[in-house]
Amino acid sequence: MDTSKILCGWFLKELEAEVTSSRKCLERIPEKLFDWKPHEKSMTLGYLALLVAEIPKWISVTIEKSEIDFATFEHFHPKTTAELVKHFDENLIGARKALQNTSDEDFTKPFFLKMKGQVLMSSPKGESVGQSINHLVHHRGQLTVYMRLNNILVPQIYGPSADEKGF
DSSP states (O other), X not given: OOGGGHHHHHHHHHHHHHHHXXXXXXXXXXXXXXXXXXXXXXXXXXXXXXXXXXXXHHHHHHHHHSEEETTTOOOOOOSSXXXXXXXXXXXXXXXXXXXXXXXXXXXXXXXXXXXXTEEEEEEEHHHHHHHHHHHHHHHHHHHHHHHHHTTOOOOOSSSOOXXXXXX
């Protein structure tokens, strides 16, 4: 066993545990509802779904570039559900590759979150990767609430949902 890649294995396992249910949620978001939001202060359904699709990209950028600057981070602008799901799948490929090519020592190196070049926070890359996976789970949870409010079937995630009994 390669002990220089223990964290890589853990992060890959955690990420993979979230892939199927996240993809199922994204596949069910109709583009006609991309602009819908439950409240004037809420983000749109399309942007929320985009966050779920893009968070794997955060992992690869964290590892490979060591920083994300909100002012220059390029967001994809899907026009269809199929584009959204494809974007998720492409970002997963990048995240998997970055994780597989990272040693535990690399996870101790710093990551910087910035706004217009100014550092908002810094943490070890491993901590940021773990937070990104948690962030994916968080936004997917929000997405399921938006889905419920729009009568979109919510898939089972960690067990049966009210829409999928798991039988």
